[in-house]
Amino acid sequence: MARARFDIRSQPGFGTIALFTFALLYLPIVTLVVYAFNASDSLSSWGGFSLHWFAAAAQNQAVQDAAWRSLIIAASAATMATIAATMAAIATTRTPPYPGLGFKYAFINLPLMVPEIVTAVALLIVFARVKVWTGYSGLGYLILAHTAFCIPFAYLPIRARLEGMDQSLERAAADLYAPPWQVFRRVTLPLLRPGIIAGFMLAFVISLDDVVISEFVKSGGQDTLPTYMLGQLRRAVTPEINAIAAAFLALSVVLVTIFFFINRKEA
Amino acid sequence: MASAAENARRDQQGKIRARWLLSTPALLIIFIAAIGPLLVMLAYSFMAKGDYGDVKPGEFSLDGWFSVFLQRDIFDDTLTLADAHLSILWRSLRLSVITTVLTLALGFPTAYFIATRPRHTREVWVFLVTIPFWTNLLIRTFAMQQVIRNEGVLNTLLMWLGVINEPLPIMYTDWAILFGMVYVYLPLMVLPLYASLEKLDFRLVEAGYDLYAGRLAVLRRIIIPLVKPGIVAGSILVFIPSLGAYVIPRVLGGGKNLMLGNLIELQFGAGRNWPLGAALSITLMALVMVAMLFYVRNASRAGGGHG
Numbered sequence A: 001m002a003r004a005r006f007d008i009r010s011q012p013g014f015g016t017i018a019l020f021t022f023a024l025l026y027l028p029i030v031t032l033v034v035y036a037f038n039a040s041d042s043l044s045s046w047g048g049f050s051l052h053w054f055a056a057a058a059q060n061q062a063v064q065d066a067a068w069r070s071l072i073i074a075a076s077a078a079t080m081a082t083i084a085a086t087m088a089a090i091a092t093t094r095t096p097p098y099p100g101l102g103f104k105y106a107f108i109n110l111p112l113m114v115p116e117i118v119t120a121v122a123l124l125i126v127f128a129r130v131k132v133w134t135g136y137s138g139l140g141y142l143i144l145a146h147t148a149f150c151i152p153f154a155y156l157p158i159r160a161r162l163e164g165m166d167q168s169l170e171r172a173a174a175d176l177y178a179p180p181w182q183v184f185r186r187v188t189l190p191l192l193r194p195g196i197i198a199g200f201m202l203a204f205v206i207s208l209d210d211v212v213i214s215e216f217v218k219s220g221g222q223d224t225l226p227t228y229m230l231g232q233l234r235r236a237v238t239p240e241i242n243a244i245a246a247a248f249l250a251l252s253v254v255l256v257t258i259f260f261f262i263n264r265k266e267a
Numbered sequence B: 001m002a003s004a005a006e007n008a009r010r011d012q013q014g015k016i017r018a019r020w021l022l023s024t025p026a027l028l029i030i031f032i033a034a035i036g037p038l039l040v041m042l043a044y045s046f047m048a049k050g051d052y053g054d055v056k057p058g059e060f061s062l063d064g065w066f067s068v069f070l071q072r073d074i075f076d077d078t079l080t081l082a083d084a085h086l087s088i089l090w091r092s093l094r095l096s097v098i099t100t101v102l103t104l105a106l107g108f109p110t111a112y113f114i115a116t117r118p119r120h121t122r123e124v125w126v127f128l129v130t131i132p133f134w135t136n137l138l139i140r141t142f143a144m145q146q147v148i149r150n151e152g153v154l155n156t157l158l159m160w161l162g163v164i165n166e167p168l169p170i171m172y173t174d175w176a177i178l179f180g181m182v183y184v185y186l187p188l189m190v191l192p193l194y195a196s197l198e199k200l201d202f203r204l205v206e207a208g209y210d211l212y213a214g215r216l217a218v219l220r221r222i223i224i225p226l227v228k229p230g231i232v233a234g235s236i237l238v239f240i241p242s243l244g245a246y247v248i249p250r251v252l253g254g255g256k257n258l259m260l261g262n263l264i265e266l267q268f269g270a271g272r273n274w275p276l277g278a279a280l281s282i283t284l285m286a287l288v289m290v291a292m293l294f295y296v297r298n299a300s301r302a303g304g305g306h307g
Helices: A014-036 A052-060 A061-092 A101-113 A114-136 A138-161 A167-176 A178-211 A211-217 A223-235 A241-265 B001-044 B061-070 B083-113 B119-134 B138-149 B153-161 B176-198 B202-208 B214-227 B228-243 B249-250 B261-266 B274-307
Strands: B047-050 B054-060 B070-072 B079-081
Touching: A014 A061, A014 A241, A014 B001, A014 B083, A014 B119, A014 B176, A052 A061, A052 A241, A052 B047, A061 A101, A061 A138, A061 A178, A061 B001, A061 B119, A101 A138, A101 B274, A114 A138, A114 A178, A114 A211, A114 B001, A114 B261, A114 B274, A138 A178, A138 A211, A138 B001, A167 A178, A167 B119, A178 A241, A178 B153, A211 B202, A223 B138, A241 B119, A241 B138, B001 B274, B047 B061, B054 B274, B061 B070, B061 B274, B070 B083, B079 B083, B079 B202, B079 B261, B083 B119, B083 B261, B083 B274, B119 B176, B138 B153, B138 B176, B138 B249, B176 B228, B176 B249, B202 B214, B228 B274, B249 B261
Parallel strands: none
Antiparallel strands: B047 B054, B070 B079
């Protein structure tokens, strides 16, 4: 009977290390957020609670522009990546193997395997030439670069959803003489929607968070919020950066929470 | 009969063609904005460097590749090992390995802890790991900076406790990079480990105890071998981005403690040596591919054992 009290699952010290890990994961984030509410001018002293730096950040024209630019890029890149990834997912699932299928998998997932800095300098090389040739130096380069590295992130959940989908409904629709396009629009697409939403959100967050590729691809005056912050970190840092970071963090937490609950409902 | 078979074959070919057509946009975008530029970079690594950056197009040269490991003395033209590059390469490898080991040491017990919670609380713990995972890397690096800088939380706490009298100068050292990488990449270790541990069959653990194994023996001989795929996956997921780290050493390491990523950037900026930068990039990619191959070989072996 003494055996009953012996917990086979416990390992000595693991609980302590786990709690230490969680403390480690959250201590820096909490510090950052707390200092965003610091009334003092510097990060070295606590001057009382204040929303001053949030107001300062919100009124800063450079921050506004960067934030707006980040959102435009993330929305465009995530939309294009999701459309391309959905088409590619349909083309690469629920099929007997055909020549080139393995090649497509490798091709689509390649951006995940190449270190970001390598992709970034490769794009710098090519886009520098293209900018000179065409004379165009707008946001198109950033959107195109973001779309490319967002595709694998959008592709993964869409493909997973497709593979788990029951094909009998689509067969039933086809048996009832629905033309292929109607089967797709009325049956496949609604069933696929949670995967598409998850893929879009993943792509959106990944694009919003990107620093390295944006830093190398952007032309002058095209700072996104992360590259703006990276530039500011070189100089003396005021709690304004904390306020921007805290607001950014809040947005990420909201997006992740939504994502988490969508996925849970589906599971 | 023959024509029916012919029709079926033609139908099959049509389907394959449609599938190629459907995947064209994704493949084309990735080619234009990822794979194509990588190929151009490969070509650049074999060209002579331009006087003000860029390359002299079409002028073949191996100088870029030579200067990855060697440097030519400007006075007597002798070749010596490029100490600066080798020490940066060594720092990148060393810090990446240490980061992987430390995240494993912290991540394994954490993932085990989560996997042994009751089912309904497990999700909450996983969620707590997911939040930092999806938080912007730059923000997390900046957050770590606020902890380890001279007036930061860590130094203030240690001084308040009386452990130290003066702040430890952690910022702009290899230690700072290490702290940053462990912190930033920790969730990448915990999540795949958890995925493996969650599927662990505790009846095997119980069988071990029934056969008089101690806790350590059970951990070493039963649990770790069973979750080895998760350990390998987590280690690769941490090692690869560590090796290519750019933002963390730039923010926490200052200008002196470069890693491979920063050395590459330098060649396209102040260094004005694009062929060398291209050759270094391909070296970094080759290192990553070696790590991936190691993973694939291990994963397929593990898969054959107990899928």
